[in-house]
Amino acid sequence: MAQSAAVATARANRRGEAFSWACIAPLVLVLGPFFLAPLLAVIAASVFQTDGFGGMTPAFDLSSYREILTSGLTFNLYWETVKFTVLTWFFSLVIGFFVAYFLVFHVRNRLLGLGLFLLCTIPFWTSNIIRMISWIPLLGKQGLINTALLETGLIHEPLEFLLFSSFAVVVAYVHQLTIFMIVPIFNSMGRIDKALVEAAVDAGASRFDVMRLIILPLSKSGIALGSIFVVSIVMGDFFVVKVMSGGGSASVVGAFYEDVGVLQYPKAAASAVLLTVVLMVAVALILRTVDIRKEITR
Amino acid sequence: MTKAQGHIELAGVVKSYDGLTKAVDGINLEIPDGSYCCFLGPSGCGKTTILRMIAGHEDPTEGEILIGGENVVGLPPVERRTAMMFQSYALFPHLSVRDNIAFSLRVRGVPKAERLKTADAMIEKVRLEELRDRMPNQLSGGQQQRVALARAAITQPRVLLLDEPLSALDEQLRVQMRTELRRMQQELGITFIHVTHTQQEAIALADMVIVMEKGQIRQAGPPRDVYSFPRDRYVAEFLGGQNVISGRVEGQSDGIVALRPPEQKAIRVPCAPEGAPERGTQADVAIRRDDIALLKPSETIDSSLVTLPGRVRALEYQGSFVKVMLDPIGDDDFIVYVPERKFFETPFQIGDLALAAWDVGYGRLLA
Amino acid sequence: MAQTFPERASSASAQTPRVVRGKALAPSKGKRPWTFYALATLFTAYLIALYGPMFCIYVLSFQDVRGDLVFPVRGFPSLYWFGQLFSQAHTGDIKGAFDRSIKLAIVVTILTVVISFLAGLAFRRRFRGDTTIFMMMIGSLVAPGLVLGIGVGLLFNALGLETHWYSSALGAQLSWTLPFGVLVMFAALSLFDHAWEEASRDLGASRWQTVRLVMIPVLAPGLVAVALFGFTLSYDEFARTLQTAGPLNTLPLEIWSMTLNITSPSLYALGTVTTVVSFIIIVASLYAIASMQKRRARREASH
Numbered sequence: 001m002a003q004s005a006a007v008a009t010a011r012a013n014r015r016g017e018a019f020s021w022a023c024i025a026p027l028v029l030v031l032g033p034f035f036l037a038p039l040l041a042v043i044a045a046s047v048f049q050t051d052g053f054g055g056m057t058p059a060f061d062l063s064s065y066r067e068i069l070t071s072g073l074t075f076n077l078y079w080e081t082v083k084f085t086v087l088t089w090f091f092s093l094v095i096g097f098f099v100a101y102f103l104v105f106h107v108r109n110r111l112l113g114l115g116l117f118l119l120c121t122i123p124f125w126t127s128n129i130i131r132m133i134s135w136i137p138l139l140g141k142q143g144l145i146n147t148a149l150l151e152t153g154l155i156h157e158p159l160e161f162l163l164f165s166s167f168a169v170v171v172a173y174v175h176q177l178t179i180f181m182i183v184p185i186f187n188s189m190g191r192i193d194k195a196l197v198e199a200a201v202d203a204g205a206s207r208f209d210v211m212r213l214i215i216l217p218l219s220k221s222g223i224a225l226g227s228i229f230v231v232s233i234v235m236g237d238f239f240v241v242k243v244m245s246g247g248g249s250a251s252v253v254g255a256f257y258e259d260v261g262v263l264q265y266p267k268a269a270a271s272a273v274l275l276t277v278v279l280m281v282a283v284a285l286i287l288r289t290v291d292i293r294k295e296i297t298r
Numbered sequence: 299m300t301k302a303q304g305h306i307e308l309a310g311v312v313k314s315y316d317g318l319t320k321a322v323d324g325i326n327l328e329i330p331d332g333s334y335c336c337f338l339g340p341s342g343c344g345k346t347t348i349l350r351m352i353a354g355h356e357d358p359t360e361g362e363i364l365i366g367g368e369n370v371v372g373l374p375p376v377e378r379r380t381a382m383m384f385q386s387y388a389l390f391p392h393l394s395v396r397d398n399i400a401f402s403l404r405v406r407g408v409p410k411a412e413r414l415k416t417a418d419a420m421i422e423k424v425r426l427e428e429l430r431d432r433m434p435n436q437l438s439g440g441q442q443q444r445v446a447l448a449r450a451a452i453t454q455p456r457v458l459l460l461d462e463p464l465s466a467l468d469e470q471l472r473v474q475m476r477t478e479l480r481r482m483q484q485e486l487g488i489t490f491i492h493v494t495h496t497q498q499e500a501i502a503l504a505d506m507v508i509v510m511e512k513g514q515i516r517q518a519g520p521p522r523d524v525y526s527f528p529r530d531r532y533v534a535e536f537l538g539g540q541n542v543i544s545g546r547v548e549g550q551s552d553g554i555v556a557l558r559p560p561e562q563k564a565i566r567v568p569c570a571p572e573g574a575p576e577r578g579t580q581a582d583v584a585i586r587r588d589d590i591a592l593l594k595p596s597e598t599i600d601s602s603l604v605t606l607p608g609r610v611r612a613l614e615y616q617g618s619f620v621k622v623m624l625d626p627i628g629d630d631d632f633i634v635y636v637p638e639r640k641f642f643e644t645p646f647q648i649g650d651l652a653l654a655a656w657d658v659g660y661g662r663l664l665a
Numbered sequence: 666m667a668q669t670f671p672e673r674a675s676s677a678s679a680q681t682p683r684v685v686r687g688k689a690l691a692p693s694k695g696k697r698p699w700t701f702y703a704l705a706t707l708f709t710a711y712l713i714a715l716y717g718p719m720f721c722i723y724v725l726s727f728q729d730v731r732g733d734l735v736f737p738v739r740g741f742p743s744l745y746w747f748g749q750l751f752s753q754a755h756t757g758d759i760k761g762a763f764d765r766s767i768k769l770a771i772v773v774t775i776l777t778v779v780i781s782f783l784a785g786l787a788f789r790r791r792f793r794g795d796t797t798i799f800m801m802m803i804g805s806l807v808a809p810g811l812v813l814g815i816g817v818g819l820l821f822n823a824l825g826l827e828t829h830w831y832s833s834a835l836g837a838q839l840s841w842t843l844p845f846g847v848l849v850m851f852a853a854l855s856l857f858d859h860a861w862e863e864a865s866r867d868l869g870a871s872r873w874q875t876v877r878l879v880m881i882p883v884l885a886p887g888l889v890a891v892a893l894f895g896f897t898l899s900y901d902e903f904a905r906t907l908q909t910a911g912p913l914n915t916l917p918l919e920i921w922s923m924t925l926n927i928t929s930p931s932l933y934a935l936g937t938v939t940t941v942v943s944f945i946i947i948v949a950s951l952y953a954i955a956s957m958q959k960r961r962a963r964r965e966a967s968h
Contacts, residue, residue, distance in 0.1 A: 103708075
């Protein structure tokens with residue numbers, strides 16, 4: 001008798017497991033051939049030998065890695081990329097955090113808050129490339145900003161650093177990516193019980209204390225998620241750097257693209273593997289601070 | 299198969315989620331058809347798990363569940379002909395009151411006209427005519443509960459399972475809905491199983507109260523039995539309204555045990571001759587707080603009364619009675635409920651000496 | 666401590682507390698703190714920086730033949746550069762690219778919604794391998810798009826398959842839209858009360874009926890969000906598509922090559938056109954959803 005119940009339980013568990021697998025199968029069927037397999041292909045290519053014309057022969061040759069890791073150029077590329085990543089992350093986090101904070105805690109009308117939030121997300125639906133080049137008429141030598149500054153007499157020579165510079169790259173990135181911070185932070189801040197803030201104020205906490213002790217820890221998951229988006233997008237990107245730096249800066253992926261362009265597959269692949277490892281480490285570090293899955297499904 | 303439709307039997311039911319600890323630990327219980335049965339216990343005592351196992355939302359690890367004489371373990375809820383009313387009511391937020399109520403008919407493929415007619419009849423029964431086209435988020439807590447009840451009842455279940463159905467309501471509404479639940483149960487004539495952690499709710503509603511602790515049944519029986527004749531300290535304390543005093547057994551004669559609480563003289567407690575505890579052991583006695591009279595120390599005392607002296611520690615006005623807290627006996631609080639009028643005839647003040655007195659027959663020895 | 670009952674009862678009326686009327690109890694009516702103004706300024710500045718540059722190029726796209734890439738605006742308004750844009754000789758196959766991008770985005774959207782919904786259901790409970798699959802999903806989200814694109818290209822090459830926008834690019838885009846879709850589903854499902862599902866089962870619904878009659882309608886807003894994500898991410902996808910689109914370009918690839926080759930306001934005209942198209946699609950889909958709901962509400966009210 002007791003066994004029949006145990007059998008029923010086991011059957012129910014198996015049924016649940018089978019259902020879960022049936023539901024997850026399509027995802028796996030996409031990620032297998034279009035994430036895992038290409039990644040393995042790139043790893044394989046990184047140790048193959050090349051004839052210099054795009055043909056590859058299977059081998060286990062680590063010379064591509066040696067070449068990359070001993071080259072000073074690699075260091076420079078990573079330095080540039082990490083620089084842009086950190087700057088973009090920092091500015092988008094600061095802006096994104098305070099925008100979300102404003103919308104959640106300062107806008108008293110919920111509908112208005114939601115409306116303003118949607119206003120922030122609308123440009124996300126338009127082309128990134130177009131949004132990037134839209135800075136050109138503003139930042140250029142004869143752009144709006146320089147013209148305005150010249151006319152007011154604040155400067156006498158047009159500012160050169162505005163366009164086709166590291167400055168322009170960071171501006172374009174922050175412009176594109178702050179929304180990736182706002183959305184998850186807005187989401188996790190929205191779940192904070194307002195009574196917590198009132199309780200903290202009753203307990204004598206200052207505005208700064210509330211921010212540091214209540215809001216910051218409770219929006220941690222949003223910050224982590226936003227950081228993952230921003231870091232991975234900047235590190236994996238190349239066209240913003242290419243266009244907005246005017247060729248003045250390079251990026252890891254940009255160099256990779258050029259290697260592919262001249263059919264240097266193993267070298268490109270080795271560089272890609274290295275980059276992916278660096279990125280995964282960065283993301284793993286962020287994920288260590290918070291259990292994203294648990295936080296989101298909470 | 300001769301058992302009535304709504305007769306429920308639990309035989310050796312065990313539920314363990316992790317294989318180590320048992321949420322439900324060997325329940326054997328018979329619930330007669332057409333009764334209103336309340337599972338009572340603190341949160342985590344396993345009462346909701348039992349309900350969910352009867353409903354078929356969980357399977358027992360061991361044991362059998364019989365409804366109408368038939369083992370239902372492994373059957374889906376529909377085939378058990380049970381219906382559950384969820385704690386949160388779980389009304390579908392995208393459907394109107396009427397569509398919520400008609401949901402079970404819709405999934406069974408009942409034609410639209412027919413299912414709306416049946417739903418409307420049920421809506422009338424729970425007096426929701428005006429709210430027919432409202433969405434759940436436009437309803438008050440009490441209205442939501444009525445919709446949930448109607449939605450469950452329309453499936454014509456043989457057993458209705460209610461998970462903390464009144465906990466989301468405010469005090470006044472709770473009392474009102476209590477009456478309504480009872481009325482519905484009598485009207486439908488089916489077995490109701492109701493899970494709660496409020497003793498008042500349980501004893502007000504049930505034909506049968508089951509007091510649970512840590513996955514086990516401590517006492518099952520009609521509410522009056524459970525309230526007035528608690529089997530042990532746990533049941534007495536959980537149902538409340540009792541003073542439980544611990545003491546050392548000093549001796550017994552003629553079905554009366556002498557029990558000596560710490561730093562007090564012995565008190566007399568009746569007991570069955572065969573169940574008398576041994577001399578020198580510790581035993582608990584329960585006395586209902588409203589069975590105790592509060593006397594001035596100067597009053598003359600009938601020899602048939604048992605008395606305990608104490609100082610008034612605190613007073614709480616409760617409307618129909620006054621709650622008087624005396625010095626604790628050992629570790630146990632000692633409280634007397636004095637009827638309001640009686641209290642104010644000869645009021646006590648904090649710090650006054652008082653004599654708590656009760657008839658020997660009112661004390662009950664606990665297991 | 667000497668307070669007693671009769672006394673308390675008699676003095677109760679004398680001690681009836683004054684009704685306090687203060688602003689402290691109603692913070693929603695109080696004076697705004699200085700931080701409000703500081704943050705409101707920041708927010709406004711953010712919005713200006715967000716929209717300003719885009720409005721600049723919309724304005725600049727309506728210049729006439731004398732127009733340049735920078736201000737001042739010359740010969741406003743004129744559709745000259747829009748005409749240039751669609752004369753294939755100058756700019757390549759914009760129209761075809763549009764067409765392909767929209768078709769691709771629609772397919773990606775549908776697949777993303779369906780697969781994310783199912784994956785969201787699966788992830789609600791633990792099953793063997795769930796953490797691995799979750800990590801794989803995060804990996805797919807963060808991996809450099811261009812690298813994955815080239816990996817797909819290499820793979821197709823090794824298998825002797827040709828890359829096309831409707832095969833390899835479709836898969837590559839899904840590897841990007843799906844993690845987003847599943848994360849949005851997680852958020853939507855976190856608000857879904859498990860009891861609704863149990864109630865549905867309790868009332869006799871089969872698993873499929875529960876999905877169709879309860880889960881999909883309740884999760885509809887989340888599914889719309891997934892769809893909008895899927896559409897936009899695909900419509901604007903560049904890095905993963907670059908090496909997987911095969912012989913025919915999608916729109917972002919076309920725009921990309923234009924930014925490298927064209928230095929005329931045609932570029933801005935293209936910006937205006939793509940923005941208008943995005944908006945038409947979003948407004949149209951939102952309108953469709955709204956009217957669908959209205960129709961449903963009317964249907965429910967009528968019976």
